[in-house]
Amino acid sequence: MENWFPGLMVKTKRQIKEDIKLIDLLLILRDARVPGASNPPFMKDLLPVEKTLTILSRSDLAAPDLTEKWLTTLNSKNMKAFALDIPEGKGLQPLVQDIKKKARAMHKDRQERGKGTRDFRIMVAGIPNVGKSTLLNALSRKRGVKTGNQPGTTRGKQWVHTQHGFSYLDTPGILLPSHDREKGLLLSAAGIIQEGIFDKVEVAWEILSRISIMAPERIEKRLKIKVAGKEPLEILSSLGESRGCYAQGGEINMDSAATILIKEFRAGKIGQFTLETPEEDDCLAQ
Ligand SMILES: Nc1nc2c(ncn2[C@@H]2O[C@H](COP(=O)(O)OP(=O)(O)OP(=O)(O)O)[C@@H](O)[C@H]2O)c(=O)[nH]1
Ligand SMILES: [Mg+2]
The missing domain is CATH 1.10.1580.10 (Conserved Hypothetical Protein Ylqf; Chain: A; domain 2)
Structure with missing residues (x-):
């Protein structure tokens, strides 16, 4: 089978592993309609659990009862998770509060250790087209990075700094291995990978x-x-x-x-659907 999304992958992986050393908080996005298939590879253990939050984007298109189930399951596995409708800002406040709390703890810790102040650094990561850049813009309250409804909109890493002591790092989508056909079909169903592959x-x-x-x-x-x-x-x-x-x-x-x-x-015209149950998640099955 063809590669779903050629180029970028090796470079992106290397870059993320390098940049993660600077990061205080990692936001891993998944699509709420296919939270298992959109689980990005190699991200889970890059930072300790308290420095990682999982975001289920497009909760507006997903089945609310299954989103709840996914959140409960993820939280029970020590993966603190939030469901968002990012363009509408739904669900954003609890996430913002959590981020602020973590930033305060970081500043306090640095102060106690006699270190100078610096921005709280947040990385946004996930597979292509899950809403990373849209979330970054919503959190930073800037239109700092380009968004678009096709995979590969963000081509290189980009920092966005705010006046409030936060720096956000946008990253290009991480590719999934192209040999998993079922995941590919699910991602294609959700419009996450480009047309013409399947x-x-x-x-x-x-x-x-x-x-x-x-x-x-x-x-x-x-x-x-x-x-x-x-x-x-x-x-x-x-x-x-x-x-x-x-x-x-x-x-x-x-x-x-x-x-x-x-x-x-x-487009959600048939209704709100989630195509996978938490039992299908590789990450949770481990
Ligand atoms: N319905 C809905 N659409 C969303 C949501 N979040 C993002 N989108 C849309 O999804 C599309 C992709 O968003 P981006 O933020 O560009 O996605 P990305 O993850 O940065 O994509 P790449 O840079 O290509 O990896 C855009 O058209 C957004 O408006 C959401 O919660 N609900
Ligand atoms: Mg992007």
Whole structure:
């Protein structure tokens, strides 16, 4: 299989390991719809647990009950976690309070050890397109770094300094190993990795195989097609039929049906869904 996101990886990894030495707090972002698949590699043990916070971004698109479950599980494993809708600033306050508390402790400690004052340094890390730069801008209250809804928006590290004693380090997305096909499909479903890597019908299958079991009635209502008791490809075919996706010769154009399904899923039009349960998380299974 092709690499999902060529370039950058080796350099980014080396750079993060170097920069982490300067860091007081690491914010590891994951996408709340796919918190397992979006768990970045090699980040977990770079700093002690008290210097690491986990952020579940896009909680606005995820199932609230499963987000709660993920938070509870992560917290119980000593990974303090927060769920955020970053553009709307939802959930930001408890995180800000926690950061301020940690900064006060750092300043106090330096003072007691007779060291001069310096900024509290925060690194934002995660796989591509999970909202790192958006979070950095929200926390620093600046539009200091570029954001965008495609992976690879941030190409190199960038510091943002505030007047309030905080420095933020934005980092480019860390790649996941490209051999894990299921994770790839989940990330593609969530729109985290770029188009064209996976077959659309396969991505649609991955979405439908999960959500049709989780909430068949909700999907029936939103998509206005029969779901219960049907296989994912049958559901996709019904969707194609109801949306007029026909190929020459009158068959259902499954590619077009998949395109519609993926688009509506990503935009949250089918409802709020989380595709993975905490039991599927590699990091927690260890
Ligand atoms: N719905 C929703 N969208 C979000 C959230 N956080 C970020 N986004 C959007 O996700 C897209 C990606 O955000 P970025 O902050 O550029 O992501 P990044 O992790 O810095 O991406 P790279 O620099 O490419 O690694 C943007 O379009 C954001 O507006 C969120 O909590 N909810
Ligand atoms: Mg970025």
